[in-house]
Amino acid sequence: MSDSSPPLASAEIIAVGTEMLGPTRLDTNSLFVAGRLAALGIELRAKAVVGDDRRRLADVFKGALSRADLVILTGGLGPTDDDLTREVIAEALGLELREDPAIVAQIEARFARRNLRMPNVNRRQAMVPRGATVLENPRGTAPGLLIEHDRRLVTLLPGPPREMQPMFDDLCQRVLARRGGAFRVHTATLFVTGRGESHVEEIVQPIYSRWTSETPPIETTILAAPGQVELHLSLRADSDTVAAERLRRAHEELRNALGADVFSTDGRAMEEVVGALLRDRGLTIAAAESCTGGLLMSRVTDVAGSSDYVAGGVVVYSNELKTSLAGVPAALIQAHGAVSEPVAAALADGIRARTGASIGLGITGIAGPGGGTPDKPVGTVAIAFSSADFGSRVRTFSLIGGRAQVKFQATQAALDMVRRALT
């Protein structure tokens, strides 16, 4: 592709797979792609989901190609009979498919590394339309494809997000960045915890409503996500400096209004924010979990390198294990009930003592749907923070939602106690 290639003003996305036409699954790849396109100044104008159906896919693809400079297809590159994207697009563009021996060798090697023989069906994944550029897939067997057609670009990407995302990022960097537009979309995010969506809206609405009439205008989207409220700001501008300065000021206004409830300004999840604080301060953490059942430690250990600051933890559903594994006195449980602030505090102190961690967390509550009482309804969760250097505290939360929501929000609240104590 020469540097004189025309800019790509518009794009459409087509996700291929019958499973995304049922009542349970959405195409989420398009969110990732939309974000990247916005940053490149390529306007996403439409997206579609098509089933594994030759005629319909060809028809929808031709429609997209007639409207957009860049057509991005995700999915349908697998080895099975219903994976049709490669063949349908090649045929629609009038391109012959040929087996690429280098790809066959790569797929064979991938299987061989796991001491497996490549099933014959995987040969389909080595078929390449004439003239197409092969996009390597270090995380899976399906390579991607890039086709230049009549001054437009068509790219075929694998469906699994962990394969699609690095491949698309690589494509953005190597090819699309040179062909994007001048008016790029610049974005900023703030993640807030400890307040509901409507309260956040009440605080920030008077601020962001002013921005829409300024030049350039900032668009604000407020999203309620599990355990957090997200503010997404976006701005189209042809000057990176102007955009950065506008967003910096907007950001600052929101932070001033929301204060310490803002826990992330760069898209990092709570467990990453807390992990970085622990690492910076040379601290370690341990938890004794009842109703969250290990989810807290699992989130903390989702972060690469967390073994540097994770001591360990216990999951103690029964009263007996609260005593034997976390050292909570049986008499304390008897006196206050398992779901109580004294027991949460004893769990936090106990796990800290048993693991030698600098910080201990204790969580005990009722995740539901059963187990609630008039005094302690479903969603009641007592959470304690214990440390030698940052003091100790305990608080009872009334969380709403189903079992999974209560579990998640309890771990979010516990991690947020750590964050607030350390900042």
Add this chain to the structure above:
Amino acid sequence: MSDSSPPLASAEIIAVGTEMLGPTRLDTNSLFVAGRLAALGIELRAKAVVGDDRRRLADVFKGALSRADLVILTGGLGPTDDDLTREVIAEALGLELREDPAIVAQIEARFARRNLRMPNVNRRQAMVPRGATVLENPRGTAPGLLIEHDRRLVTLLPGPPREMQPMFDDLCQRVLARRGGAFRVHTATLFVTGRGESHVEEIVQPIYSRWTSETPPIETTILAAPGQVELHLSLRADSDTVAAERLRRAHEELRNALGADVFSTDGRAMEEVVGALLRDRGLTIAAAESCTGGLLMSRVTDVAGSSDYVAGGVVVYSNELKTSLAGVPAALIQAHGAVSEPVAAALADGIRARTGASIGLGITGIAGPGGGTPDKPVGTVAIAFSSADFGSRVRTFSLIGGRAQVKFQATQAALDMVRRALT
């Protein structure tokens, strides 16, 4: 619409709104509509999201109308300038728009109830294409529209789910139910573990490829999901009895071919399947987790009522905690390394002894991205099962993928060991 109207075999959905083309929002209305259509025997073949853009919406709509018997549009019926659906569709179908005085009166009354005057912009919402049926909207100002065109149906629904859903349900009941096919969609699922997608495909392809030529044909979709491969069968039939019998036989064929690798035939997740086995047999479970960091116990406790069979667990990242919390002899770790079958077995035995559970699981491995060695690369995970009544076993897995994938697959393999031991 007379009863002699032809049945609606296929449908497409178009969601209208630029906000659904950004990186944060998806069209979720289509999930609701997809569920209702399947129940009516109307096949959803594609869906699209289009921005508030006259030319593109017209083009995408015409494409959908050329392919489908029923086109459902959601959104873009509001009172503002960027709400274009009504005008674009009327123009595409060659239908004149006229203001409906009855709708104006209704909208005025709606504002009056809140002591407000109707803004003039809301008059747009009273425009009706000639011959269209107005669908009342008790929950908002935008009425819906139903247009019969050339033996096909086009319906325009408001975007907000709480307005769209009751309106669509009403439409299903009054109109679509009579025109849905007699050929309803019947579905069945099998979840498989312990084999990759390509290997499952190799086994089942000769079976399901026969079904496509039988009457009625069964469509099979194979999906790779984390830790499992899913087979989704669907069948359009006019007789519930015939469909059930066909699917029962298909199901049986797949089960015979895949044997014990099939772990779920009713959509239940692995933790639900294992939970039910434990409950039925009156057993309890505990786990000592290293690289999975609590995810195993968190998954087990995601199931409502799991406190009946969950004893508890420990998360032991460090060697010291493997010894102090799970009773693994330090000498054993010294001799074999923390990631080894003897240590996994000692974790399983140790946690079973310390919790008094009937079954103990031990997991130790390298989740990555760091920590791998030539001998034990990232993804190496030793998993042990310990019990008095079902014997003990231990196995080393080579799992692929990023940190989260390795964690999840390790918990899936551990739960699967329990399932296989108990069945």
